Amino acid sequence: MSEDGFEFIKGGTVTSPPGFRAGAVSAGISNVPDKLDLGILCAGSPCAAAGVFTRNRVQAAPVILSRKRVEKGRASAIVVSSGCANAFTGEAGLNDAWEMTELAADLCGLSPDEVLVASTGVIGVRLPMAKVKQAMGKILLKVDGGHDLAHAIMTTDTVPKEVAVRVRNGFTIGGIAKGSGMIHPDMGTLLGFLTTDAGVEPAFLQKALKKAVDISFNMVSVDGDTSTNDCVFLLADGQAKGSVINEGSPLAGKFQKALDAVCIHLAREIARDGEGATKLFQFTVLGAKNQSEARAAARAVTSSPLVKAAIHGADPNWGRIVAAVGRSGAAIEAARVDLKFGEVYLIKGGALQLFDEGKVVAYLKGTEVSVTINLHLGRGKAIAWGCDLSKQYVAINSEYTS
Known part of the structure; x- marks a missing residue:
């Protein structure tokens, strides 16, 4: 059990919180034979619901429909x-998204407006609704079905992303996510489905999700592209004993910390599984003038192709990092900067240090790389996650639709 009063559940997933079931089938939507590509997550009782969506001005039909439904603060199922x-499928695409929720509602015993919808894949192509209709009724909802659902939402992902935490004497939060390419701050082809058996007031649920997403999914960059389909949903069914959590509740802080931990875990796994990635890259900014500038600097570094290429090649090219911070808009004074790779300082007080380059190169050859910069200008701090940039990334994305 952590100091924050929660523990990670071995094998935990989105259906770990009591009351939730999920299932998935191969409908033939994906161009990968026999891949699970259609799934449902369903609660056994009414849920409070929250959602955060892409800021791309081109928004997919599922995003448009789900955004309207989340505003009501209530939903009990997700179809994906x-x-x-x-x-980019127009009115026909909106009709298809609505029909998906209608089909899922029939299976879950709900009304369509209680169902959220998400999709991921190739842009500009209509859903094969005949296949969707035929397959939807074959979905078997199970308490351990979160694992199948995690596989069903994958596209270029190489591994499913799943997690759950249990809060001492309280409740459980579970989640799954997908994302490997088109990932950039403010979310990029990123789907996240979160559940909890805590009873949570809808307005606080939305606020808590927004805060958690801002320090997790919105701090991940794989390639600098932001998708049309991003969404993160959170359903709370209230099955756990106890009073409903709101902003003034004694459990509000515990709920937020546990939700943050779930989202950060999933965000790190997305960065680790970036298309063609061989390393997870964490960049920490300390001492910025404020948090906004710290976030800007962290994002700039993790999304820099030059930095990512250097990380891939185990090249301790600190100049690229300083340059990325300098163009981020964050204040920086060269004479104050400290910069370290792992625990080895390359710069202190703006001065280049004598360091063992071989030791740093060896560190950079590992599968997890952490770099920290301290600007010594204030109290702003932020952490962002990314990955290296390899030849495999180009290979994957040059053949995506073929």
């Missing part, structure tokens, strides 16, 4: 497809 984004 992978292989087709249902984006």
Whole structure:
């Protein structure tokens, strides 16, 4: 059990919180034979609901529909497809998204307006609704179905992303996510489905999710591209004993910390599984003038192709990092900067240090790389996650639709 009063559940997933079931089938939407590509997450009782969506001005039909439904603060199921984004598909795409929720509602015993919808895949292609209709009724909802659902939302991902935490004498939060490419701050082809058996007031649920997403998914960059389909949903079914959590509740802080931990874990796994990635890259900014500038600097570094290429090549090219911070808009004074790779300082007080380059190169050859900069200008701090940039990334994305 952590100091914050929660523990990670071995094998935990989105259906770990009591009351939730999920399932998935191969509908033939994906161009990968027999891949699970259509799934449903369903609660056994009414839920408070929250959602955070892409800021891309081109928004997919599922995003448009789900955004409207989340505003009500209530939803009890999510239906999702992978292989087709249902984006840039006009009125027909909206009708397809609505029909997906209608089909899922029939299976879950709900009304369509209680169902959220998400899709991921190729943009500009209509969903094969005949296949969707035929397959939807074959979905078997199970308490351990979160694992299948985690596989169903994958596109270029190489591994599913799943997690759950249990809060001492309280409640459970579980989640799954997908994301490997088109990942950039403010979310990029990123789907996240979170659940909890805590009873949570809808307005606080939305605020808590927004805060958690801002320090996790919104601090991940794989390639600098932001998708049309991003969404993170959180459903709370209230099955756990106890009073409803709101902003003034004694449990509000514990709920936020546990939710933050779930989201950060999933965000790190997305960065680790970036298309063609061989390393997880964490960049920490300390001593910025404020948090906003710290976030800007951290994002600039983790999304820099030059920095990412250097990380891939185990090249301790600190100049690229300083340059990225300098163009981020964050204040920086060269004479104050400290910079370290792992625990080895390359710069202190703006002066280049004598360091063992071989030791740093060896560190950079590992599968997890952490770099920290202290600007010594204030109290702003932020952490961002990214990955290295390899030849495999180009290979994957040059053949994506073929």
